[in-house]
Amino acid sequence: MRQSSIVPILAALAGFLLLWQAVVVISGFPPFILPAPIAVLNRFVTAWADGTIGPHLATTLLEVTLGFAVGAGFALIAGYALARSAFVERLLSPYLVAAQATPILALAPLIALWFGPGLVGKVVICALIVFFPVAIATMVGIRSVDARLLELGRSLRATRRQILTTLEIPAALPSILGGIRVGVTLAVVGAIVGEWAGAERGLGVLINLARGSLFDIPLMFATLLLISFVGIALYLAVVLVERRVVGAR
Amino acid sequence: MNGRGSLMARGVELSFPVRGGGTLPVLGGIDLAVPGGGIVALIGPNGCGKSTLLRVAAGLLTPSAGVMALDGAPIPGPDPRIGLVFQEPRLLPWRSAAANITYPLELAGWSAERQRERLEQLTELVDIDRSVVVNRPAELSGGTRQRVALARALALEPEVLLLDEPFSALDALSRERFDLELLHLWERAATTILLVTHSIAEAIFVADRIVVMSARPGRIVADIAVPLSRPRSIADLDEGVVSRTAREVRRHLGEAGDPSDEASLAAAS
Numbered sequence: 192m193r194q195s196s197i198v199p200i201l202a203a204l205a206g207f208l209l210l211w212q213a214v215v216v217i218s219g220f221p222p223f224i225l226p227a228p229i230a231v232l233n234r235f236v237t238a239w240a241d242g243t244i245g246p247h248l249a250t251t252l253l254e255v256t257l258g259f260a261v262g263a264g265f266a267l268i269a270g271y272a273l274a275r276s277a278f279v280e281r282l283l284s285p286y287l288v289a290a291q292a293t294p295i296l297a298l299a300p301l302i303a304l305w306f307g308p309g310l311v312g313k314v315v316i317c318a319l320i321v322f323f324p325v326a327i328a329t330m331v332g333i334r335s336v337d338a339r340l341l342e343l344g345r346s347l348r349a350t351r352r353q354i355l356t357t358l359e360i361p362a363a364l365p366s367i368l369g370g371i372r373v374g375v376t377l378a379v380v381g382a383i384v385g386e387w388a389g390a391e392r393g394l395g396v397l398i399n400l401a402r403g404s405l406f407d408i409p410l411m412f413a414t415l416l417l418i419s420f421v422g423i424a425l426y427l428a429v430v431l432v433e434r435r436v437v438g439a440r
Numbered sequence: 441m442n443g444r445g446s447l448m449a450r451g452v453e454l455s456f457p458v459r460g461g462g463t464l465p466v467l468g469g470i471d472l473a474v475p476g477g478g479i480v481a482l483i484g485p486n487g488c489g490k491s492t493l494l495r496v497a498a499g500l501l502t503p504s505a506g507v508m509a510l511d512g513a514p515i516p517g518p519d520p521r522i523g524l525v526f527q528e529p530r531l532l533p534w535r536s537a538a539a540n541i542t543y544p545l546e547l548a549g550w551s552a553e554r555q556r557e558r559l560e561q562l563t564e565l566v567d568i569d570r571s572v573v574v575n576r577p578a579e580l581s582g583g584t585r586q587r588v589a590l591a592r593a594l595a596l597e598p599e600v601l602l603l604d605e606p607f608s609a610l611d612a613l614s615r616e617r618f619d620l621e622l623l624h625l626w627e628r629a630a631t632t633i634l635l636v637t638h639s640i641a642e643a644i645f646v647a648d649r650i651v652v653m654s655a656r657p658g659r660i661v662a663d664i665a666v667p668l669s670r671p672r673s674i675a676d677l678d679e680g681v682v683s684r685t686a687r688e689v690r691r692h693l694g695e696a697g698d699p700s701d702e703a704s705l706a707a708a709s
Contacts, residue, residue, distance in 0.1 A: 339526070339528075339530055340530065340532065342500065343526070343530050345500060345518060346499075346500055346518045347518065347543070347544045347547050348518045348520070348548075353547055357546070357547070358532070361532070362534075364534075437534070
């Protein structure tokens with residue numbers, strides 16, 4: 192990353208921290224309502240050092256990764272089928288929209304009931320929440336492939352598989368990656384929601400612990416910030432992949 | 441008279457289905473012979489089915505009646521012996537110029553080494569600067585893009601080259617130069633050429649024969665020989681026979697229904 196692009200990012204971060212500190216100083220809220228940024232940072236460092244955070248973070252990352260992979264995997268296949276078959280679209284789209292319109296928060300307890308407090312339930316929730324944006328982006332991307340390029344492929348006797356790999360996927364990639372950007376951040380939301388509905392470990396569990404039995408508000412803030420950093424890191428990873436794959440067009 | 445790469449249309453008819461039932465006849469019984477190694481220009485009013493006829497010859501459309509044959513055998517579908525250049529370059533925007541040129545070779549399963557060798561020959565054949573082949577289509581000029589499309593069509597050494605108004609997006613001067621280069625290319629690559637065009641001047645300059653089509657459903661209303669010897673040069677366009685030929689083509693186009701393309705009419709006279 193060039194220097195000119197990192198400067199505004201750091202400036203925005205500094206501005207945010209200053210504002211936070213100012214609110215703490217002016218309002219005079221006690222630390223159990225709003226801890227100062229430096230107190231949160233201290234709490235994060237000690238919690239990381241004594242091994243409080245590590246296992247929770249590892250659990251959440253595993254849930255996010257697996258859930259995203261499963262959800263995006265099915266979404267790519269479904270999105271392609273939706274784009275290329277009017278029958279599949281008529282068959283699936285009502286359920287797709289209905290599933291998306293039902294808040295995942297309302298579904299999470301049911302899924303926890305069915306799959307138990309382990310990994311599987313969280314993966315299911317992540318996959319469900321990731322599915323819709325990636326499937327729609329794939330459908331839109333595949334549908335928007337220039338028919339004239341497909342005719343070119345046909346005139347060169349491209350096989351079904353060659354059309355898919357050399358025309359449809361490259362042409363739809365920018366749109367698909369746009370859906371994946373949305374999906375990867377939603378996967379983090381899904382994992383936390385899933386952990387709230389019942390789990391033994393994970394960053395969502397740590398937030399509940401910090402708020403409840405531990406009553407350690409700086410730890411809660413530290414965990415919240417860590418969750419948003421996980422989201423940002425995953426998002427940036429997708430952006431980097433996107434730049435590599437489609438940036439040069 | 442028919443060498444390799446001869447095209448023959450016998451009673452070719454084609455109708456497109458229309459929304460709400462019924463059909464729209466586009467080609468109304470086309471009989472046309474293009475001898476191997478010959479150049480024939482197809483000219484006619486807009487929507488007369490010129491491009492459709494070209495797609496039938498390319499194996500992309502199947503005629504509803506009649507037969508389109510290459511070297512005496514019907515064309516069942518797209519064929520490596522036939523190269524097609526579209527009106528617009530139709531390059532894959534995410535590939536470099538080089539990877540666009542070798543795309544047909546890649547689809548046909550050529551090894552990377554053979555592809556590289558063929559690329560070398562092709563860039564030389566269509567006169568593309570070696571330094572620009574790493575660029576993507578968006579970074580190329582319109583003329584270079586069409587050269588890339590031409591190189592791609594020639595990649596598999598076709599016997600027949602079908603050109604659908606290939607230079608219509610270029611300005612008049614570039615177009616003249618491209619027509620001249622097309623003739624040089626034709627001398628070296630020894631392909632049969634069927635050229636769809638809107639320009640009488642282009643048709644006269646390039647073709648042995650000019651075939652005039654009527655408005656839809658397209659029929660052939662005239663088949664006019666161009667009395668110019670080869671090799672040709674731009675200066676030939678000033679010959680008296682050119683304006684006589686142009687007048688004849690124009691007369692048949694008038695009968696065909698649509699006095700299209702005033703600009704090229706002016707250019708030809």
